[in-house]
Amino acid sequence: MAALSAMRADASPLTDKHPAHVFRPLSEILSRWAADGIDTTPFHAGVEDAKRRYARYGLSRMLPLDRVLVGGESTRPGAFGGFHHPDQGYRHLQMVAVITMHGPMERKIPERPALALLDLLRAYSHDCLHYGSRRRYVEVAGLPVRTQYGINYRRVSGQSYSVADERGSRHTRNLGVVMEGACDREARSITRKSAERFDITEPMDVLGALTFRDVTGTLTEGDSRRAVDVPESAERTQYASALRNYEIGVNRRYLHFLGEFAPGEENECHARLLAAIISGDTTTLGAWLDDHHGPGTFAGLFRTSGYFEPGLTA
Incomplete structure (x- = not known):
């Protein structure tokens, strides 16, 4: 499609939403940080761990580093x-991920390099799964x-296969939430393993500790309910609020979903979900659930009653 090719040739509509920030390809960012003495190992x-794991789910190609703008x-x-x-993340029409350096952004290198690298690894691992879906x-x-993304579908009319969750629900029947949760669970597992391997420890301050637990998937139930106020920084307070909302709205709901439908077999169900998201084929997953x-x-779990309504099946 000519229009899709044109969108993928120009990422400026995405970066223009953040006029105060300077965006560079991830490959360049890593080289600059390394030149400034930061160990990017x-x-x-x-990423090497992610490549091996994702190959088992059927993903043969990672998101190119030059398609990630930091x-x-x-x-x-x-x-x-x-x-x-x-307003960041992977954008499928442009086939570009837009992310930001963790921490104070009025700098060329991160204030906390180790934590910023973990945050970057979580974001990249997460977006690779979106890219490969x-x-x-x-x-x-x-x-x-777009009429299909992973295991979710949408009519040209805009009618989605699955219905949105009710506000405040602890559970999910929304495929968007399930797929987002599956991608983030895997990305955070990869990040946690890297933190353990390289002995990167949790910071002492409240926001730093929450960020570390967030990127490594070790937030507690109490953490997810904790309101953090940073009086001297509105943006840090907003960041903590967004972290909490994402944990409650995505990761906790996905955790409850696995507990509901795969008690004792959460990892097996998670792996089958990821394989289905990559292939777009629900046959094996569906047979396992059946x-x-x-x-x-x-x-029965996901399809909204109006999906096949007359006039919506175009």
């Missing part, structure tokens, strides 16, 4: 970056419309 070792050197006073910085597009009026919970479990 924990990131590279984590923001820093900000001119905005008090700018604070990281995984939960607003099965997608299908159709052209409508000259524009690309074997555990009866025929038609996948559709």
Whole structure:
């Protein structure tokens, strides 16, 4: 599709949303940090681990480093970056991930290099799974419309296969949440392993400790309910709030989902979900769910009643 190719040739509409930040390709960022004396081995070792793990799920190619743009050197006073910085992440139409350097962004190198590298590893590992997820597009009026992402579907009309979760729910029946949770569970597991291997320890301050637990997937139930206020920095307070909301809205819901439908077999179900997300084929996953919970479990769990309504099946 010509329109899709054009979108993927120009990432400026994404970076223009952050005019105060300077964005550079991830490969360049890592080289600059290394030149300034930062040991980037924990990131590279984590990526090698991710490659091996993802290959088992059917992902044969990682997101190219030049398709990852990292923001820093900000001119905005008090700018604070990281995984939960607003309006960033993988964008499928442009096939680009936009992320930010963790910590104070009015710098060329991170204030806490080890923590920033872990945050970067979590973000990159996470976005590689989004990049590798099965997608299908159709052209409508000259524009690309995504009709499949992983194991979720959407009509050209906009009708989604699965319904949104109710506000405040501890559970999920939304495929977007399930897929996001699966990607982040895997990314945080990779990050945790790298932190352990290179003896990177938890910072002493509250936000630093929460960030470390967040990127390594070790947040407690109490952490997820904890409100953090940093009086001297509105952006740090906002970051802590976004971290908490993501943990509650995505990771805790995914954890409850695994506990509901795969008690004692959470890792097996998680692995089958990731393989299905990469391939876009729910046959094996569906058979496993049917074997555990009866025929038609996948559709029964996720499909909204209006998906096949007349007039919405285009």
